Amino acid sequence: MVKKSILILLIALNMTLSGCTVVKSVWHAKAPGRKTVVLESKPLPSFSKVFSENDEESQSTFQEWKNSILGSFRQIEGSTRDYLSRDEIRVLVKSGLVKLDENPSTSADRALAVLEILGFKDGIGIRELNALFDWIDSHKREARDFYHLFMSETYESNQIHARQIISVVNLFGSFVSLLGDQEVSAKHMGELILPWVPISHARARNALTSGIELGISFFASFCGDRVSQSSWNGKKIGNCLRSLTAEFESTTPAIDFIFGYRSPAEKPATLIRAADEFETRVRAWIEGHRHPLFPVRRVEQFSKDLSIPAPYAFLKLTEWIPKLNADSTLEGFSPRFFIELAGVMRTWINDAATASKTSKCETLENWKSCTFDGQYEPAAQLFNGEYATLIRTPTLGFVSKVALYHALSGFIFNKLDMEKTGEIGSRIKELISLSIRLLDSNAFTQNVIAALLEKPVELVNTEDSLKAHTRIGLSELAALAADLIPNRDQNGRTLLRKLQSQILGREKRMPYSMDRIGLTAFIYLFDLIGSMNMDYLSRYDLPVKTEGTLRYVNRRKIIQAFPGILFDHFPRIYNECVAWGFERTCGVVFNEILPNSLPGRDDLESYEIDVITLSAVLIESMMSRCDRNSDDVLSGNPIDGYDEKNCMITVSTALAKRLMNAGFVDQDHQTEFLMKLTNHFFVAKWAAKAALSRGTVKGIAWFALPAANWLTGAASLGSVMSVAAELMDPDKVRAVEAGTDGPIDSPGDELLYHNRLTDYHLPRPKKAPRYGSPSIYGEKP
Numbered sequence: 001m002v003k004k005s006i007l008i009l010l011i012a013l014n015m016t017l018s019g020c021t022v023v024k025s026v027w028h029a030k031a032p033g034r035k036t037v038v039l040e041s042k043p044l045p046s047f048s049k050v051f052s053e054n055d056e057e058s059q060s061t062f063q064e065w066k067n068s069i070l071g072s073f074r075q076i077e078g079s080t081r082d083y084l085s086r087d088e089i090r091v092l093v094k095s096g097l098v099k100l101d102e103n104p105s106t107s108a109d110r111a112l113a114v115l116e117i118l119g120f121k122d123g124i125g126i127r128e129l130n131a132l133f134d135w136i137d138s139h140k141r142e143a144r145d146f147y148h149l150f151m152s153e154t155y156e157s158n159q160i161h162a163r164q165i166i167s168v169v170n171l172f173g174s175f176v177s178l179l180g181d182q183e184v185s186a187k188h189m190g191e192l193i194l195p196w197v198p199i200s201h202a203r204a205r206n207a208l209t210s211g212i213e214l215g216i217s218f219f220a221s222f223c224g225d226r227v228s229q230s231s232w233n234g235k236k237i238g239n240c241l242r243s244l245t246a247e248f249e250s251t252t253p254a255i256d257f258i259f260g261y262r263s264p265a266e267k268p269a270t271l272i273r274a275a276d277e278f279e280t281r282v283r284a285w286i287e288g289h290r291h292p293l294f295p296v297r298r299v300e301q302f303s304k305d306l307s308i309p310a311p312y313a314f315l316k317l318t319e320w321i322p323k324l325n326a327d328s329t330l331e332g333f334s335p336r337f338f339i340e341l342a343g344v345m346r347t348w349i350n351d352a353a354t355a356s357k358t359s360k361c362e363t364l365e366n367w368k369s370c371t372f373d374g375q376y377e378p379a380a381q382l383f384n385g386e387y388a389t390l391i392r393t394p395t396l397g398f399v400s401k402v403a404l405y406h407a408l409s410g411f412i413f414n415k416l417d418m419e420k421t422g423e424i425g426s427r428i429k430e431l432i433s434l435s436i437r438l439l440d441s442n443a444f445t446q447n448v449i450a451a452l453l454e455k456p457v458e459l460v461n462t463e464d465s466l467k468a469h470t471r472i473g474l475s476e477l478a479a480l481a482a483d484l485i486p487n488r489d490q491n492g493r494t495l496l497r498k499l500q501s502q503i504l505g506r507e508k509r510m511p512y513s514m515d516r517i518g519l520t521a522f523i524y525l526f527d528l529i530g531s532m533n534m535d536y537l538s539r540y541d542l543p544v545k546t547e548g549t550l551r552y553v554n555r556r557k558i559i560q561a562f563p564g565i566l567f568d569h570f571p572r573i574y575n576e577c578v579a580w581g582f583e584r585t586c587g588v589v590f591n592e593i594l595p596n597s598l599p600g601r602d603d604l605e606s607y608e609i610d611v612i613t614l615s616a617v618l619i620e621s622m623m624s625r626c627d628r629n630s631d632d633v634l635s636g637n638p639i640d641g642y643d644e645k646n647c648m649i650t651v652s653t654a655l656a657k658r659l660m661n662a663g664f665v666d667q668d669h670q671t672e673f674l675m676k677l678t679n680h681f682f683v684a685k686w687a688a689k690a691a692l693s694r695g696t697v698k699g700i701a702w703f704a705l706p707a708a709n710w711l712t713g714a715a716s717l718g719s720v721m722s723v724a725a726e727l728m729d730p731d732k733v734r735a736v737e738a739g740t741d742g743p744i745d746s747p748g749d750e751l752l753y754h755n756r757l758t759d760y761h762l763p764r765p766k767k768a769p770r771y772g773s774p775s776i777y778g779e780k781p
Contacts, residue, residue, distance in 0.1 A: 044068055050140065051147040058140060066133045073126060083125035086112055109195035117192050119182060119234065135178060142171045162255035166245045173241025176234040183231040186212040204452045207305035214298045221335050224289030247281055254278040257349055262367050268353040275349035282342035286335050293332030303444075306451045311444040324415050340411070347407040351376070352400045368397030378406045381486045381517055382524060385771040386572045387620040393771075402524065409519035484621035484651065485521040525617065529610045532569070536609055540564055544606055552603040555594070559748030560761045562590055562612055570616040571768035572623070572632075576718035578766055580695060584736045585718060587752045588725035590615065591732075596746035603747075622651045623717050633714035636689055645689040645715055652720070689715075695722035 049061040078088040093108040115124055118132075136143070146168050184192075190208035197205050212232065220229045223240035227233060248255070253266055253274035262271070296318045303310040318333055327334035355376035372379070372394045379402040383394050447457050537544060537553070540561035545552045566574040566586060577586035593615045595608050626634055626647035637643035691697045692715035726733050732752060735742025741753050751757050 048147075050136075051144040053144070053148075058144070062137065062140065070126065070129060070133075073129060080125075082127070083123060085123040086115075086121075089115070089123065106195060113192040113195050117189075119178065121182065132178070135175070139171060139174060142167055146171055161261055162252035162259070165255070166249055166252065169241050170245040173238040173245065175238070177238030177242070178234070181233065181235045183228055183233050185231050186216055189232050201452065201454050203305075203307050203454065206307075207302055207451075210298070210302045210305045214302045217295055217298050220292055221294035221332075222291075224286070224291040224335070226289055229292060244285070247285060248278070250274070251278040251281060254345070254349055257352075258345060260368070268357045271353040272350050275346045275353070278349075279339075279342040279346040283339050286339055291335040293329065293334055295332045297331065306448065308444075308447040308451045308457050314444070324412075344407045344411050347410065348400075348404045351407065352396075352403040355379070355399050355403065356396055368395060368400070370396050372396050372399050374399075376403070378402050378517055378520060382521055384485070384620060384624055386624065387570050387617050401527070402520065405523040405527070406516070406520045409516050409523060413516050413519055484618060484625055485525070486515075486517045525614070528617075529613045532613045533607065533610055536561070536565060536612075537606065539568075542609075545603065551606040552601075553606050553609065554603050555597050555746060556602065556748040556751070558594065558604065558609060558612075559591060559751050559757075562586075562594075563757060563762050565612060566616065567763040567768045569613075570620060571770050572717060573616055573619055573721070574768045575770070576716060577721055578762070580718035580722050581736070582758050582762060583752045583755065584733055585721040585725055587757055588729055588732050588736070589721055591749060591752060592725075592728040619717070619721070622648060623720075625651060633716050634692065634720070635714045636693075636712075645692055648692060648715065648720060649688050652724070691723050692720055695719035697723060697726055 044064055045061050047061070047065065050058055050065070052058045052061070073084075074082070076084070076092065078084045084092070089111060090108045093111055094104045115121070120128055145164065186209050189212045193208060193212075194205060197208065199205075216228075216230065216232055219227050219237050219240065223237070223244075226240040226243070227236040251274050253263070253271050255278070256262060257271060257275075296315060300310045300315060318328075319330060321328040321333040321337060322330060325334060325337040325340060327336045355372070355374050357374065376399050379394060379399045382402055383398065385393075450457050536542060542553050542557055542561055545554075563574070563582065563586070566577070573586065590612060593611055595604060595611070597603060623634075626644045628644060628647075629635075634644040634648050636645045690712045693712035695718070729743075732742045732749075735753055739754065741750070744750050751761070
């Protein structure tokens with residue numbers, strides 16, 4: 001639709017002449033005293049050739065159109081020389097001399113509407129036509145770039161650079177500046193555009209006025225007192241847009257970076273200067289003029305008139321704006337908020353550019369995929385080669401994304417005074433979830449286009465669809481993972497404290513240690529699970545079935561696929577589970593974490609696959625947190641009560657509580673009792689350490705004795721998974737060990753028994769290539 005509409009005002013100049021037509025009485029009773037004329041016209045070349053890259057062809061096409069229209073205009077004289085009034089134009093159209101469609105009445109309405117939109121309310125003369133053609137002639141090159149941008153694959157792949165955006169905005173501003181100084185209300189503008197909207201497009205016709213009101217409000221809040229606050233004024237809006245392009249032209253490197261592009265030859269210092277200037281110019285643009293609040297409810301009204309779901313994430317997010325920006329209200333957000341966002345952008349770009357100063361990537365075209373060989377502490381704290389296998393190695397793209405989220409988390413952390421509590425509440429989780437969903441979703445835009453074209457509308461980005469992403473507690477797990485992911489130094493404790501923790505169990509952990517890097521990890525996780533979900537659905541034979549607004553995937557298919565998911569994305573977990581018996585470890589654990597199907601169904605909603613990502617990240621994060629010397633095992637220490645094994649017990653206990661609170665696993669009173677016992681009695685903790693090493697809770701009473709406990713050796717990730725499986729569903733574990741059929745609570749459970757996963761669904765070769773510990777598993781493939 002965009003491709004066809006960009007030229008609509010230009011094509012409207014095509015007052016198509018009936019070829020070789022003899023007009024005997026054009027004016028009828030209203031003849032202005034001119035003689036009857038004979039008009040002859042040859043077929044004109046396609047107007048699109050004006051945008052040809054061949055300058056000669058472009059110029060000749062333009063000249064033919066100009067000569068034809070101006071020549072015809074001079075032959076049809078009205079009551080005033082070289083000028084046609086509205087009534088005279090209507091007569092010409094109804095007589096068939098000028099045709100915009102097959103219906104003379106509709107043609108007349110369209111022609112007069114275009115003329116009024118162009119600023120020619122009373123009529124048009126040869127001088128105005130010459131001015132329009134002069135404008136086209138002087139902007140042919142820009143219009144050609146605009147035309148090819150939207151007609152090419154560049155537009156489809158969203159690889160649009162800042163200078164192209166500035167050129168397009170400047171072109172549009174220049175064009176609407178021609179439209180005169182007249183004030184046109186939204187209602188009347190809708191009346192002018194209505195003849196161009198097909199009768200069959202009922203939703204578009206119904207939403208015309210509210211859509212124009214939305215546009216006027218947007219320009220008013222963005223341009224401030226440079227434009228009218230309540231009506232359309234082409235000249236003022238055009239001048240505002242041209243001023244905007246002039247103001248920000250020097251900041252194009254920063255704008256490009258925001259949209260994901262960076263010139264290979266661009267030095268980090270250039271990017272840093274552009275980012276600093278970008279913030280300065282945003283501040284000057286907004287503080288230099290009075291900017292009204294943007295009324296967010298206009299978006300809701302436009303959606304209602306267009307009969308599409310309102311952008312729930314956007315509307316809910318705006319309720320947060322007053323907490324982040326004192327000038328905003330619940331009814332509208334202040335453009336001054338953009339000043340603060342520009343500050344976040346400046347911090348992001350400065351950090352990313354500074355980190356890349358030592359990089360050798362400047363000559364690469366695809367800078368995001370270049371291996372990062374510099375230093376950026378937040379990225380180092382978050383990167384884990386064991387589960388970041390969509391990244392494989394730290395890249396500039398990864399560093400840039402972490403820098404963005406770190407800048408955003410710093411802004412949120414300071415604004416919401418999170419230092420006072422040290423925790424992240426449910427409201428903060430909602431804010432991050434809304435922000436990520438909004439950034440990742442273009443559902444509202446797609447629905448607008450679908451509605452305008454009278455195509456089916458997706459009921460997405462609604463309150464129900466957002467709740468679907470959070471109702472099983474994904475945010476709870478993401479918040480816990482955000483505490484575990486960052487690599488925080490836990491050493492440096494005195495010998496006395498180590499002994500105290502051994503005897504008295506004094507090492508306690510808060511449910512969330514939500515410092516700035518933790519909040520950064522939280523945002524990063526919400527982004528990561530969305531990317532992983534799309535990867536799973538496309539790569540692992542997981543066909544999606546749509547029912548109304550919901551999308552379902554067969555649960556048995558998910559159970560079949562998750563070994564491959566672990567093999568590709570979480571290789572250490574996969575290898576350890578194979579070593580300890582895949583069905584007994586990963587099979588039981590992930591089967592229990594994955595929700596059961598609803599009664600009478602054999603499928604799950606597609607978002608529920610995200611629990612595989614989050615749980616695997618949590619497991620790897622626990623291992624990385626507690627395996628302090630990175631030797632792939634968890635050792636004990638008879639002196640230190642918070643040794644690697646104890647760390648795993650404490651962290652896994654917190655995980656178990658969160659799994660229960662989030663509804664992933666059932667509230668089990670026996671498990672809760674054991675967790676409390678372990679936390680409060682050091683003898684029980686010794687027994688638990690022995691269980692971790694042996695991979696089972698059977699017969700652990702004897703290992704409560706210190707001497708026996710110290711003989712158990714180190715624990716591994718596989719033994720930890722084995723214990724977890726026993727605690728989560730001992731009946732399934734016993735059936736797997738006995739080689740018999742066990743409980744089947746939901747489709748896919750049967751694959752745990754008789755080695756069905758191992759024999760039919762484990763990838764080959766059986767050992768997954770490791771990326772996080774090449775010294776243990778050999779060089780990277």
